Amino acid sequence: ELKQAFREFDKDRDGYISYKDLGECMRTMGYMPTEMELIELSQQITGGKVDFDDFVELMGPKMLAETADMIGIKELRDAFREFDTNGDGQISVAELREAMRKLLGQQLNYREVDEILKDVDLNGDGLVDFEEFVRMMSR
Numbered sequence: 001e002l003k004q005a006f007r008e009f010d011k012d013r014d015g016y017i018s019y020k021d022l023g024e025c026m027r028t029m030g031y032m033p034t035e036m037e038l039i040e041l042s043q044q045i046t047g048g049k050v051d052f053d054d055f056v057e058l059m060g061p062k063m064l065a066e067t068a069d070m071i072g073i074k075e076l077r078d079a080f081r082e083f084d085t086n087g088d089g090q091i092s093v094a095e096l097r098e099a100m101r102k103l104l105g106q107q108l109n110y111r112e113v114d115e116i117l118k119d120v121d122l123n124g125d126g127l128v129d130f131e132e133f134v135r136m137m138s139r
Contacts, residue, residue: 002059005029006052016049026059060135080133090127093117 009017009025017025022045023038033041041058050058083091083099091099097113108116120128120136128136 002029002056003052006055016051017055019045019048019050022050022055022058025055029059031059076134076137077130079137080130083133090125090129091133092127096128 005025005028006017008028009021011017011021019042022041023033026033044058045054080091081087083095085095085098086092093110093113096117097108097110100108100113100116116136117126117128120132122132122135123129
């Protein structure tokens with residue numbers, strides 16, 4: 001969703017969106033920034049342009065917060081704890097595979113689980129922490 005919105009507003013396809021388009025882009029995604037938030041964001045942006053990494057950094061926490069609000073942080077925590085069967089605060093490949101089996105009613109092969117993991121494991125540690133879990137559930 002972020003990549004698609006970013007591409008849409010990267011009008012000249014140079015890998016950047018301008019600060020003036022940022023507010024419109026955020027609104028397109030359903031986030032309604034206040035004028036004060038936009039001013040604060042503009043102070044964080046160097047050169048008046050935002051690349052995709054900066055965009056993710058700006059929008060990621062807002063989307064996580066909104067997703068958590070919509071789904072309910074308690075429900076997300078409960079689901080995370082259920083999938084984290086050993087209680088170490090992270091979901092391993094084996095735990096993810098078992099969780100997917102419960103959710104989908106069928107066993108995924110390791111390649112399919114690896115694809116899911118590669119998509120959500122932002123820090124590359126081979127595990128899914130709570131923040132990554134929230135991102136996964138918001139897709």
